[in-house]
Amino acid sequence: MRARVRKILLAESSLLVRQQILRFCKQKRFQVHPICKERKSHGEFHHLHSRLLQYPEKFMEYYRMRIDTFNYILNNISKHIEKNTRNQKTPIDAVERLALTIRFLATGNSFRSLAFSYRIGIATVAKITREVCAALWTSLVSKHLNRKTNEEFIKIADEFYSKWGFPNCIGSIDGKHIRCKRPPHSGSMFFNYKHFFSIVLQGVASADYKFTAIEVGAYGKQSDGGIFEASTLHKLIETGEYEIPEERNLPGTEIAAPFVMLGDEAYPLRKYLLRPYSKTNLNNDSELFNTMLSKSRKSIECAFGIITNKWRLLTKSIETDIYGAELFVKTICLLHNIIIDKEGVCMQTLMQVQQTIPINMNRQRQYNRSSEAATTIRNNFKEYFVQKNVIFT
Template identity: 50%
Template sequence: MNPLFYLAENNLLRRRRRRRQRRMEWINEIYMKREEFGEFHHLMDDLKENPTKFFEYFRMSLETFKYILEHVKSDLTKYNNFRRVISPEERLTVTLRYLATGSSFRSIGFSFRMANNTVAGIVHEICRAIWENLGEIHMKFPSNEEALQITDNFWKRWKFPNCIGCIDGKHIRIKAPANSGSMFYNYNHFFSIVLQGIAGPDFRFIAIEVGAYGKESDGGIFSNSRLSKRLENGSLNAASERQLPGTNVFLPHVLIADEAYPLKTYLMCPYPERSLGPEEEYYNRRLSLARQVVECAFGIMTSKWRLLTKSMEIHLQKADIIIQCICLLHNIVIDRKGYTFEH
């Protein structure tokens, strides 16, 4: 036998042996039993047979789960010659459980028999895929014609005329970023980034912006936001006027907000409490009744996706996409199943 051929063959065998050993090191014995003892493989078939328990587990119906899976499946299908890959359905299940429970990556990993860094990668990948594939369907910024329908619905349901949405901010807890100083430390005495959202009359989010420093005020965040610039340029009919119902008076279309926001032609706030007459009190009550829509939207979303009640211990950029995905899931559930005032 040619010595060079013999040497090359031995080198090839040694490389294969080393790769095999590394594969065994990659996979802990606990994780090798994922298909035998993992939560997904034990529960999923039974949950599909019980719609009530499926909804409790996933915070959505089986039909909505399948709808989301169908839209992201092509981006999540993996191929590997060395290890059995995790299916798109299991990846989506892991992500929804993380968002619904707020458990740590390590806890989710033990339940599903996966490494915690694998869970972290799956969550970020799935959230990005949901946002990129479904964002334009369920959170597309309304055209001026669509904004008119929003205005009509606000009047029918909440008796506030010319309203194109309610705006407010929500502080999302985060672990203090390294070398961040006090930028993320808010007046409630915890570290946070701010989710600013506009809600429509049906508790859906019309638009959101995520990532502002926790120490910033709602008014300052709004003034520096892309949304403010779009409204200044006339989006959502902000530059046009409309006749008030039952009168000959024409007034602008407006967002409504609390006293933390600046007063503008397209942004209405309540009168200060220090000088209220009967008419001002009545106006404040009407504005408060309509403005509760955005507070209810935040409340519904937080009660469903419990991650928002806990401190997110992940990189800021990954936190942004996860929060965007949660807001989008909130819209998807409402679009697919509707809502009632009892909810």
């Protein structure tokens, strides 16, 4: 009995010791670390930002946008990210918060690396980047990534025809795998066919490489077609809530055709979504259609290429939880649209991206049962290109 009591007392005392050790370890040695107190004298922002403003080309290189675009974003979100002064402490102001977040998205540097260079705590860096991205999304998504109206879709279709030669097209659609840290207890749900963990960005792009619709967060193991059919965009189209215009005649003909999106072989054939003809038993007319579709789909491929080239976070594994990764990717897509609206497309970047786009990716979709109406619509577009005697340069 005494031995049993002695064991219980020893167990209780060791538990108390462990709790005291943990409590001691959790105690902060500093309210603000001495290194962080040097933020205004040695921090990267305080002795570099003002100099960059004097050299616009260097500002562009550092922040991936012009000074006026940076100020436009700042003016729209500053009231949402500014902090009040408390306990006689000077908070980090809005411009530094935005600069830190843009630099994180542009470089993909770790929170720890940014914490040392900006002289800010690691937890503070993580908090600031999320807060700024959330404020940016809330404040500017309705202006630069809003759901398109009937008239806007018609304008997009006219631009597609003028630039790419494909009539009645309201966008090209594709998916992009974004590397992420494997969420706990997720098994193989996020493990994709390229053999890394990812979430999927599904995007629809207009003729000028801007995103007209995005959806982020699908499992990496899903196919593009499966992601589309499970997406909000698909549900909106099927229920008629997506304002796609009524059909109109193809240019210079009496062939009536609906407005459509363009996908690759991984997507299903629908009345509002065209995919290439199967490469088996492909005749000249079908090959002509496939070539025109592939050519016009470069808009979404280029859009993905531009954001990857500019925002280097997308080239690395995003070391946050899934919700943080989704927020950062959405913000990058929004910044992409803002920059194009304010500055246009950088032709040098576009030319670099176009040289890296893979040609004729053969991704077949199994069990693709298309309706007779969808097949007829695709055949009508094929006949249009044959009648027009399209010549490729």
